[in-house]
Each structure stands twice: as structure tokens, then as C-alpha cells.
Amino acid sequence: MMMVDSEHGMMKVDFSKPKIKRFGGSNSQDEKEIPMHEVVDFSAMSLDTLPVTSNLNLGIVYKLDISNNNIQVIPESLTARLLNIGVLDVHSNQLKTLPNSIGCLSKLKTLNVSGNQLQSLPRTIENCRSLEELNANFNQLTRLPDTIGFELINLKKLSVNSNKLAFLPSSTSHLTNLRHLDARLNHLRSLPDDLENLINLEILNISQNFQYLEALPYSLGVLISLVELDISYNNIRSLPDSIGCLKRLRKLNVEGNPLESPPPEVVELGLDVIKEYLSEKMNGAHQKSSKKRSWFGKLRKYGTFNGARVRQVEREGYMPDYQTIDGSFASPRNMGMGMFSPLRIFSPKHYFTR
Template identity: 45%
Template sequence: MSRIASFKAPQTVDDHDIEQPPPLDRPIRRHDDVGGGDIDLVVERLPRLQHPALLASMASAVTEVAQTRSVLRLLGDRPDHEAVDAARTRLAEIDADLSRRLEEIVRAPRPEGVDRLRWRAEQAELEKGCRAEAEREKAALRAVIQLDEMHEAYEKLLREAENRLVKMYGSAAEGGDVGDGRKGAEMGQEEWEELNEEVIDILQGGPGKSLERVDLSGRHLRYLPEAFGKLRGLLYLNLSNNQLEAVPDAIAGLEYLEELHLCSNGLVSLPDSIGLLLNLKILDVSANKLKSIPDSISKCRSLVELNASYNELTYLPTNIGHELQSLEKLWIHLNKLRSLPTSVCEMRALRLLDAHFNEPEGCRMPSVMNLSSNFSDLGELPASFGDLINLRELDLSNNQIHALPDTFGRLDKLTKLNLDQNPLVVPSLEVVTQGVEAVKDYMAKRLLDILLEEEKSMAEEMSPTQAGNGWMMRSTSWLNSWVSGVSGSVAGYLGAGMPSSSSSSLGLFTSICLLQSVVAVTCGALMMFYLDEIAAFGHGRETAGKLRGSTPHDQLLIQTSDSFAGLLLLAVGFLLFMVAFVRDRGFQIFFAKGCILLHAAMALWRVYFERRLEDLAHDWPRQLVGDLVLSLSWVFFLVYSWRE
């Protein structure tokens, strides 16, 4: 049997994990036959590895690194930051709902005939049931939050252990005491260098001089004193290309600051107090070591440009899109982002978004356009993506997108689009090759077909008693498609001369409502109080007498009807006045479509009824023109808002 060759690989090399080193009494062996070249290369580059004291110190640190990594692997994937925020929000909602329900139970009146003690017992059971139900729902939410906190804690331990390894070897290379790497770190934190003389001069004379601009870039600063917060009149502060590792909370005192440049430093985090800089318009924190951006950044609602590129960001604040409505340019490329929060699609003013090189495993597909999103695992875009109406350039290449959202056709200003290297099904590759306009037209037609199909399905399910409503829905659909066609035609003539600010369409809506409100109130008042004079002026006294009726009974009915019509016009005028100040874009478009349908119905009524009456034959064309003018004003608003 001893002559039979063994199938087991010969163990000519000491098999051990790099994170589980061999015993210290065994020296590092070099094997020229298997892997010897690699070991020689390591020893050549790191000659201090054979130092016994260094090996003894590093063995403990390596074991700690291995244990921490194994725990992180056991924990599984870290929850998404947006999911964690949603869990915290839901916990607060559950607590508020529980408090409300408990208060209702306590304040509930005792039914007649029920003993007081029995009623208290029933209330206690109800409270117990409510608390148990709330705890069951909160358990899963707490698990998500705790898992995220455990990941954060163990990742911090892992970073500290890895940093100690580096410090150990650095100390050994300098000939110092190796230790465990902790003392060196503490000493490094206690070292304070003298402040730059220029900084001292600024702090001593700044408050009295009312400084507005301070440029301290490239001064090798390692420390920013709290006294900087006293320069309240400062508008511009440049601290780029220094060695800052932290920004003091006192920076919140710069209440008028508009530009803050902190690029090319060693910042690991930003203070939460940065959210108090309400006038901040430009923030540059690129080329640092930021792991995250504080949620308070969402309070800087004046922010126009934010550059957080060349960092280690793993997520963006969940509400960044809901709050930063003025943000026009966002650079977040060369980070570790795996996805963007859904609120980004709410940034209506956003014109430039650069998010390339964000895959941790190494996505190496360069962005061609300014607006790029190169997440290799991005599979779909949210439906709200169509709300980015100011988007001009978009790069979605090298992803896993199968279909564009149905609202994609609303991106009227999009001029550059890159969809290469995607398994696209909707739209097809034939449409994509025809260019960005073909893609937008295809998606707009697809959305219209979907809406028509849904309307058809609803009409088929509708009962006979709802036939009238079905006619109204079909009329509305026809009107929508007609207005869409008109908007496309008129938009071609208007071209690029249309303003791009969303506030312009809001002002147009308000102006139209106020103008029509004045017209309605004026006409209503005239019909209620000066109807006879108006009829005589418009038709002549003889025709006006016929229109008022031949008998007292008819005259009373006609006068009552006309007065009621005037009162109705007054009500419409006041309604238009109140609606004029509504700022919801969706409501405005819905209201405009309703007004178009109303004026169109009035015009049809005049054509098919009033023109048949001999006494009104010369009057109905003038009223028809008025209805058409009012209707076209709302069509103009829709075209203007859609182009915007």
C-alpha cells in the first residue's frame, strides 16, 4: 500500500490564512518551489516583518481584524440607509398612534349598566392589546435599526484595527516602540501645532473689520479654531488644500455664509450644525474621507451647487431631494454609492448630476455626459423620474435597465441620452438608435396608449347607470389628446424662447385665474343688478322687452333665473380668486383641463341652441368668441407649463 501514490496534495508549504498567522516560534520560511517569489517580494518590500516584537504585536491585531471581518460576514448585508430612515420614521408614527389610541381608551365613557371595576378591567385589556400589537410591528423595525448600528460599530472596529496595523509597522520602520498601535494614535490626537500667523491676524482683527472673504487655501492648517464662528459677516470661506480632519460646530455662527470650500482635506465627517447655514449656496467638500453627509444638509435650502466627489460616501441623506429644491448641480462621482435615494427625483431645478465611478467592486465605465449614473446593478428607474423636467443630459450606460419609466416622455428638455450596454426591451434598440427625440416620442405615445387602455377597461366594467359619466370620461380623454396635440404644435413655434423657471408657469396660472375672476364677478354683478339696462343696450328696447316675457309670471321666472345666473357667476369668480393662489402643479393642470372642457361645452351649447333663436341670432357669435378666448387662455397655460 505504501507504493500507491497518494492523491493528497503534498504540504510543502505551511498552509495558513493571512489572518491566522503561524506560531511565533516558527520562522517565516521561504520556498523557492511554491510561492517563494511572492514571499521574497513581501519581505523585500516590508523588511521589518521579520522583527520578533513586530510579529508579536501584529499577531494580536491581525486576529482582531479576522474576528471583526467574520462577524461582519455573519451579520449579512447592511440595510439601505433609506430603509433605516424609513424604519425610524415608522417607529415614531407607531408611538404617536399608540399614544392616541391609549388616550381614546382612557377618555372613552363608561357604558350604562357596566360596573366601574369591570370597565377598568376591559380598558386594561384593550390597552394591553394595543401595546402588544404595536410591539409586534416595532420588533421588525427595531431589528433593521439594530442591524445597521451593529454594522456601523463593527466597521468602526475594523477600521481602527487596520489603522493600528499600519501604525505598528510605521513605528517599527522609524525605530520606535512598536506597542499595540494605540498609544501612537492617542499621541497624534494630542499634538497641536501652532496656528498660522495669518489665521491669528484674521481672528484678532476680523470681527472689527467685518470681513466678507477669507481665503486660507494651501496653508497646511490642521486645526480650525472655534473663534471662526464669530466672523458673522463672512460670505466666502476657502479652506481647501489643508490638513483639516474636522470642522468645528461653531461654523454655524457664519449665518450669512454663501460659499464654503473644504476640498482636499482629511475630513471624515461634517458637523450637524452645517444645516444652520441657511444662506449657503455653494458647498465643496470633494477629495476628503467623508463616509456620509449629515442629514441636516437638507436644511440648507438655498444650496445651488454641492460637490461631494472623491470621497467614501455609501449613501446620501434620504430627504435630500425633498428639501434641496434649489439645487442645480450635484457632483457625487468617485464614491461608494450603490443607489440614489428616491427623493432625488424631486429635485425640479437639478440640471447637472454626475454620479459615475460609484461601484465598490470597480465600475470602470467612464461617464461621457454631465448627467451620468453608472451603477452596475441599477435595474430600473422610478416613475417619478419624469418629474426631472429640467434634465438636459443623461448617461445610463452599462447598467441592467430593461425598461424606461412610462413618464420618460415628459423630459422635454433632454437633448443627450446614452443607453448603451443595457438589456433594453422598452423602448427597443431600433427606437434607441434613432436618437433621443425618437425615444421621448415613443415613451409619450406608450403612456397615452396605457391611459386609453385603462379608460377602455373602466368603460367596459361600467354599469348602464353610469353611462353619462362614461361619456364625460371619453370627452375628457378626447380633450386631453387634443390639447396634447395642440401643445406639440404650438411648442414647435415657441421653441427655446420659453422661460425655464417653474415660477413663471405659477405666475401665469395666477394671472389667468385673477383675470377671469374679475370678469366673472363683474358680469355676475351686472346680471343681478343691471340686467334690464344691459338687455336694452345689447338688443334694443323692443327685443329686450320680448326677452323679459309677456306676462308677469313669465317675467318673474326670467328675472329669477337671470339673478340666479348672476349669483352663480359671482360664486365662480370667488372660486377662481381662491384657486389662483394654489401652488400645486398637478392641481393647476387638472383645473386647467376642467376649465377647457367647461368652455368647450358652453361653446357647443351656444352653437346648437342659441343660434336657433331669432332674438339671439346676432348675439351668440360674440359669446362664442368669448368662450373660445377663455378656453385658449387655459390651453396656452398647459402648453407653457409642459414646455417648461
């Protein structure tokens, strides 16, 4: 229950009478009564410090929202007492650090620390092994904990866009339950070489790393669940041949890159033609490269490449009236508005006209 102290204008939380949740029928001998999880909302109150009163039982708080304030510090003692918290939202404050005691939150599933001034995350965050969603967008992060991927085994969504990350730790490739990785608007120079364990990754956005990101790892071809790939506005000249093996890929955005392979005339024909071009290129060249031979075996193992020859794309004199796009695709052609033009995403129902 929320109460306002009219004399001091202070918001308090009253847990003297917790809500009761009943299990079983009214006539059941096994009927039990337990306090329901509480939601404590201190958001958008222009707070500089947390107004935690003595009657606040932190042990039964499931969600704590202190977002959109001016809070600079979260007390270590407060965090350590949030024993049953599942959702912690501290976005849009003035935090420069997170308390080390955040590692005590063994039941935490959602953590939103976006829109602060964090330069790093405490290593103890690795102890939050129930964590499923971590949002650290719009901070000043220069690196993530090195072993984050070994510990946060239940993580499904990792959002670290709009930071200063130069790389993702190699342990990222061990986030086997990860569905969504958003690392756009950073200073990424590379991705981990071995991504083959990200078997559930469906969305990968590494766009707008601009001049920093020049190449992609060949292991992209074993991301068997990948549906959306956004690599727009980087400095990539060549797509890995293995991308042609991504059977589930439906959206590909390569806008704003100085692509040479595939050439522009192939890119213009859309996603399916790009995949066929890359598959053909890999199928014909894998015997010439020991590195490609090693990945060829992995691609077969993961079922993303069947070794079948695909038709050769005729690149000269090909002037169709329109081209159907199976899966959304953004073309780099006609970028008249410059690097920051709106992304042009074509839906599967639209036609592509040269």
C-alpha cells in the first residue's frame, strides 16, 4: 500500500498488511496462505536518494522500479536484502556504478540499467544466474565482464547498444539460451570467432559500429536459428560465404557498407539471390582453403549446408521488371540521403524494382 506523508511530502510503502494469496479450494485441508510478491514503484519522482522507510519489507519485493530519477548511488545494504526480487528497473538515473551486492540477487530475471553513466558492470553480476534479460543500453561501457557468458546461462536477451564497447568477451559464445543480441552503436572491431554455441540466437544487430567493424566471423553460418541479421553502417567489404547457409534467415540489412562481395548487382536482387551467390562461392572454393574446409564440416554437422550446387547468378544484362523478396532486405543502392538516411526495410509482400 502506498501512502503520502502530507507533512513531509514523502512517499512511503506500507507492508504492515501484506496481500494474501490462497491456494486450493475453500474446503481443502491443504489450503495455505502466503504473502504475495509486492511491486514497489518509485519511478519519475525526481528522487536523489531512495526513500526506503523502516516498514519496507524488502524480502517480499518482486519488482522494484526506481527509474527516471536522479539517483547516483544504490546502497549495498539495500540490494543485499532484495532476496526475492525478480525485476529491478533503475534506468534513466545518474548511476556511475552498480553495487557489488547485486550478485546476491539469485532470483533476478530482468535487470534494466539503461540510460545511466556506467563504465563497467560489477563482476558479481555473473552470480545472477536466473537472469533472462539484461538491458544496459545508453551507458559508457567499455567492456563486459570476461566470463559473463560462462555464468549467465539463462540469459535470453542482451542489449548493450549505444556504449563504447570495442569487443564482446569470447565467453559470449557460450550463451546457449540467447535469443536476441543488440550491440549496435558501439566501437566494435570484431565479434568472437566461435559463435557455434549460440544455437538459439534469432536476432543479431551489430549495426552502426561504422569504421570500426571491418569483418565478420565465418562462424555466422552455424547460427542455425538466426532470423534477422543487421550489419548496416559498418565498414564491411565482404560477407562470409557461410551466410549463404542460414536457412531461417528472413531479414538482412547491409546498407551503408562498402560491399564488394557480393557485388552490388547481386545485392540488388535480394536476400535469396545473395544466399545463393554465397553458397555457390563457398561450394566452389572450400577445397582451396584449410580454414574453409574446417568450417565446411561444421556447417554440414549443424545442417546449415547440404553441399548442393546452386544456380550461377548471371550478373550482366539482368534487368527484370521486378524481383520478389522472400524475407525483408535493405538495399545499399540509391543512398541519396547519406549515411544517416532511414533504413529501407522491404517486407515479404513487397516487390523490389530496379
